[in-house]
Amino acid sequence: MKVLVCVKRVVDYNVRIRVKPDGGGVVTDGVKMAMNPFDEIAVEEALRMREAGHVSEVVAVTIGDKKSQEQLRTALAMGADRAIWVEHEEAIQPLGVARVLKALAEREQPGLVLLGKQAIDDDCGQTAQMLAALWQRPQATYASEVVISGETVRVTREVDAGLEVIDVDLPAVISTDLRLNEPRYVKLPDIMKAKRKPMDSYTLPDLGVELPPLVERLETTPPPARTGGFKVESVEELVATLKEKGLV
Amino acid sequence: MDFDLSEEQQLIYQYGDQLAQRFDRKYWMENAATHRFPTEMFQQIADDGFLGVMVPESYGGAGLGLFEMTLFMEGLANNGIPLLSLVVSSTMSLPLIARYGTEEQKQRYLPDLCAGRTKFCFAITEPGAGSNTPEITTIARKSGAGYLLSGQKTFITDANDADFALVVTRTTPRSEVTRKTDGFTLFLVDLKAPGVDRAEIDIRVPMPESQWQLFFDDVQLTEADALGEFGRGFDILFDTLNPERIVVAAICSGLGRYALGRAVEYACEREVFSGPIGAYQGLQHPLAESKALLEAASLMTLKAAWCFDHNRPTGEAANTAKLTAADAGIKAVDASIQCFGGNGFTGDYGIYEIYPMVRLLKTAPVSREMILNYIGEKVLGLPRSY
The missing domain is CATH 1.10.540.10 (Acyl-CoA dehydrogenase/oxidase, N-terminal domain)
Structure with missing residues (x-):
């Protein structure tokens, strides 16, 4: 079975996000970029499936400008077998990504598509669901445990009410949550091997996909600064204050 | 390029x-x-x-x-x-x-x-031969089929955890050679061998490594323990001393960048009068200047490493990198401490603790003064001062 793992280039989670002065998005010039952490978990899961013998090939895919190849190279250094780079300069939205991934899924015929539950830049959390709908395959989102058995996969999902366990038929789309695994370190010999692994590239016309923007971003503003707290004298005052603010 | x-x-x-x-x-x-x-x-x-x-x-x-x-x-x-x-x-x-x-x-x-x-450590410095390496007196004397090593080394990083040491030693005494750099040989020495002893040096810089004095009292060596050409050890020393300087420069730039990152984060949040303190140019400009100097030093460091890898003369670039990176690192850490005010000296913030290491690296492994001597004499062609 082949697994398609989707990775996105995002601002590194350690970076302090700054909004551009004109409100047209966040500053990315000279800012450290990295693979979306949830996607890293997806890559790790795919590699573990291969190591357990369930998977024969792990293919990492991304959509973006030339620099996004860096994240594919990271996936290859982690252990993915090959990579697919879909060249696209402009910003892209979840439905657009899902369309591209559907086109790739039809080409590659994977048994499983793994991707992070959301990207830490726009936090949309929609791509997996949209892909499953377009591809007309089952979905299991927010996975914290994935067990493959034959033609089905048992997924433990982290939902508001607790943990939900479902069986889905393969091929399927699974989005990965934080507690699924701890991604491995990239080792130096693997970094060197990654250089020699194949990376195919496509353009949107190659895949027969058009991506008219469907969402218009009007403005980006930083969240309001925290105003700071104040001290109360007693437990009674604390309870009264919380009640007054409607918090208890 | x-x-x-x-x-x-x-x-x-x-x-x-x-x-x-x-x-x-x-x-x-x-x-x-x-x-x-x-x-x-x-x-x-x-x-x-x-x-x-x-x-x-x-x-x-x-x-x-x-x-x-x-x-x-x-x-x-x-x-x-x-x-x-x-x-x-x-x-x-x-x-x-x-x-x-x-x-x-x-x-x-x-x-x-x-x-x-x-693990390996590297033993070159002696109490009587720090910057003046040719004055090394540790000697391996011919004895039967092998050699007997005796002498004393100091400031040897990790000599307790290391299994072996690369020891820079004379095989001909200073008094018997015509050129002072003749008669050196590098030996691979097993630190568990009889005759090896060590004593810890009380170093006040926080670092995981410890520093040791090593004593060799007739440690038996064989011809097969010599690294490189016998008697020509000095010729290959700079294949290890230049990389040392270059990598130490990289450590200085990196630590400076780490301190700066912490300071910028703090200066963007901390408010004392009105607005974050990072807006005060009295704090902002030293941070900005440090950033510029760090990046320049970092670039010089990579150039020096490139020279070494491409078998180009490396001394000038390696020394320039070490000098500029140590200076830039110290400046960056100092400016960062200043940003934190009193908090900069507390364990909770852990900023002051960055300083001792960058300060150490102004002195070691080669002092700022020896670098300036090198640049003055070897690069600029000025008369020798010592």
């Missing part, structure tokens, strides 16, 4: 970021406080294949150059985790064995060293 790092080099540079997720500045400080060797972190680095960056693949290494070694070390320091252990072993000793060792020596030492099963 191409200043872009390859994707491979970028991943090597970023390795410190991932290592720091498990072994962070806090872990480093906990070990630094008691000079405890950071075994867990060291083993992780070994498992990830980074001990043998500069060792050929056939001996368990990665077969890369000093350029990659520099990126790796600067990447660690960017995260506040400088490791002098990797200067004396992975930067100085291992590549020298790989370059000048016999096939038997390479097979015997390198695979274990790359895997972290054994």
Whole structure:
């Protein structure tokens, strides 16, 4: 079975996000970029499936400008077998990504598509669901445990009410949550091997996909600064204050 | 000219970021406080294949150059985790064995060293010969089929944890050679051998490594323990001293960047009068100036590493890198401490604690003054002062 793992280039989670002065998005010039952490978990899961013998090939895919190849190279250094780079300069939205991934899924015929539950830049959390709908395959989102058995996969999902366990038929789309695994370190010999692994590239016309923007971003503003707290004298005052603010 | 790092080099540079997720500045400080060797972190680095960056693949290494070694070390320091252990072993000793060792020596030492099963330290400095290396008196005298090593070394990093030492010794006394740099040989010495003794030096700089005096009292060596050409040891010394300076420069730039990152974060949040203190140019400009100097030093450091890897003369670039990076590192850490006000001196914030290491690296492994002597005399052609 082949697994398609989707990775996105995002601002590194350690970076302090700054909004551009004109409100047209966040500053990315000279800012450290990295693979979306949830996607890293997806890559790790795919590699573990291969190591357990369930998977024969792990293919990492991304959509973006030339620099996004860096994240594919990271996936290859982690252990993915090959990579697919879909060249696209402009910003892209979840439905657009899902369309591209559907086109790739039809080409590659994977048994499983793994991707992070959301990207830490726009936090949309929609791509997996949209892909499953377009591809007309089952979905299991927010996975914290994935067990493959034959033609089905048992997924433990982290939902508001607790943990939900479902069986889905393969091929399927699974989005990965934080507690699924701890991604491995990239080792130096693997970094060197990654250089020699194949990376195919496509353009949107190659895949027969058009991506008219469907969402218009009007403005980006930083969240309001925290105003700071104040001290109360007693437990009674604390309870009264919380009640007054409607918090208890 | 191409200043872009390859994707491979970028991943090597970023390795410190991932290592720091498990072994962070806090872990480093906990070990630094008691000079405890950071075994867990060291083993992780070994498992990830980074001990043998500069060792050929056939001996368990990665077969890369000093350029990659520099990126790796600067990447660690960017995260506040400088490791002098990797200067004396992975930067100085291992590549020298790989370059000048016999096939038997390479097979015997390198695979274990790359895997972290054994460790090497580098013993050159003596109480009576610090910057003035030709005055070394440690000597290996012919005795039967082998040699007897006797003498004393000082400021030897990790001499307690290391299994072996690369010892710079005379094989002909100073009084019997015409040129003062003649008559040197490098020996691979087993530190468990009879006649080896050591004493810890009380070093007040927080660092996981410890510093030792090493004593050799008629330690038995064989001809097969000599590294490189017998009697010509001095000629190959700078194949290890230049890399040492270059990688130390990378540590200084990285630590400066780490301090600066912490200071910028704090200065953007901390409010004393109106608005964040980072808006005060009295604080902002020293940080900005430090940033400029750090990046310039960092670039010079990579140039020096490039020169070394391409067999170009490296002394000028290596010394310039070490001088500028140590100065820039000290300036950056100082400006960062100032940003934190009183908090800068508390354990909670851990900023002041960055200073001793960058300050040490102004003096070691080669002092600022010796670098200026080198640039003054060897580069500018000014008359010698000593």
